[in-house]
Amino acid sequence: MLPAEQAQILGSVEAFLAKRLPPAEIRRRDAGHVPPYDLLPEMGELGLFALAVPVAEGGLGADWATVALVQEALGQHAYMAASIFNRVVGFGLASIRAHGTAAQRAEMLPLLMAGRAFCALALTEPQAGSDAAAIRTRATRQAGGWRINGRKTWISDAEGARWLILPARTGPEKEGARGISLFLVPTDAPGIAMTPLPKVGNNCMPSFDIGLQDVALPEEALLGQEGQGFGHLMSTLHYSRASMAATVTGAAEAALRIALDHARTREQFGQPIGRFQAVAHRLVDMRLRVDQSRLMVRHLAQLIDAGAPCRREAAQAKIIATETLRDVADAGMQIMASAGYSAESDMQRLWRDSRLYTFGEGANEVLRDTIAREMGLTARGRA
Structure with a gap:
């Protein structure tokens, strides 16, 4: 038997899913390739994203065991809901809490917890998948910030995201884990072109090929320490x-x-x-x-x-x-x-x-x- 608090949380999750994602709606979205981004604010109102954030940082301070129960319940009912939940909790909140500056945390954590924004991880490249250290996208310094050029592919939910968490080379190395930095790239930044990729399944989690041509970013777009991006990802x-x-x-x-x-x-x-x-x-x-x-x-x-x-x-x-x-x-x-x-x-x-x-x-x-x-x-x- 679950503790009363966990049972209450799961009861709220199940009621939300039954109302917003009944079986016919799940099938409609799957057939129409309709992602669940519109559900994010409601999930935020339920406090689901805030579960994984300590009270001191504005969250609800639940343990990961409770988060895992919510994830399992979402996955059992509708993977599309679980996927977007994980996008916020795993790619967004975890990265920003671990490596964000005070200003980045102040701006982004409330938006993520409220379900008003999410991040997509832009890691994979045509020649870099399982070998993440093989990325070639490069960020070069310019006056007041950075300029990024390269290509990412199979980036899930990129079009709906507010930011890409994007690793790029900033050091002299052409390969390997050294000299990679992480950036917070607004998806509406000039120089970004997204092309949807057809695929076999997961119709409600669209994936994109992303071209980055002279994408200008301010200095504060750097996430974590310069040159330490690979370690940040692994952490x-x-x-x-x-x-x-x-x-x-x-x-x-x-x-x-x-x-x-x-x-x-x-x-x-x-x-x-x-x-x-x-x-x-x-x-x-x-x-x-x-x-x-x-x-x-x-x-x-x-x-x-x-x-x-x-x-x-x-x-x-x-x-x-x-x-x-x-x-x-x-x-x-x-x-x-x-x-x-x-x-x-x-x-x-x-x-x-x-x-x-x-x-x-x-x-x-x-x-x-x-x-x-x-x-x-x-x-x-x-x-």
Whole structure:
């Protein structure tokens, strides 16, 4: 049983989702590629974004365990709501709180907590994905600030964001982690061109190719210390990985529920298909995977709340949760057969959306290297 405060928060979340994102509305937005940006102010009014911010900084000061419960609930109901929540909490609030100046925090934290703005992380480039240190976008000093030139790609929710959190090279190095700095780039700055990218799923989280040509920024656009941007990015990765793990655990629970309901009601050979051992055991395995994922998410939340090192556990949680969703959604499609393959099925949306997460937020193969390094098996280096 949840403590009374957590139960109250989750009750508010569930009431909001039932009102604003009923099943028909989720399907409408998915079919029309309509992102959930209009929901942000209401989520802000509920205090959801303020949960992750200490009271001393104007927030509600909830622990990460509570944040993870909210993320799981959002992911179970509608991944689009969870995704935009994570955009604010993981990419925005975590970065600004950790590395922002007093002026940046004073300006941005109230806007982010109120749901009146959010940040998109503009990290990936055509030749730099899992190898984040391979970025080539460059920021050069000019009178009164900086000028940025380069290209970013597969930047989710960029068009709706107020700012891009954008790493660019400021040092003489042409590659590697050294000499990278972070910038807060207003998305309406002259010199920015965005092109939407068609993709298989996650229709309510549009992605963009972004060209930056002589984008002029003031000195105060620098986020954190010059030349320390790569380390700044690595310092908050556990929040974004924990966020994804909790969110996709909720989505996996939804896939299991849909498959289980179908197995109880779909009859073949005179009985519900869930009574056949092959189907029952598949559902049991799905239940095992989802519960294992949830336990890993809870364990990681405890470490975050304790301020303990958790690089390995964050990577583990992300791998376990995203592969759980991928496999559970695939098993659900097999159980439902053509009923799941129908465009009207919620299972097919979970199935196609799930394919992103094992390589989004860090490819799982790279994260396995991270875990190997944390175990002392390979040389230390990348995140």
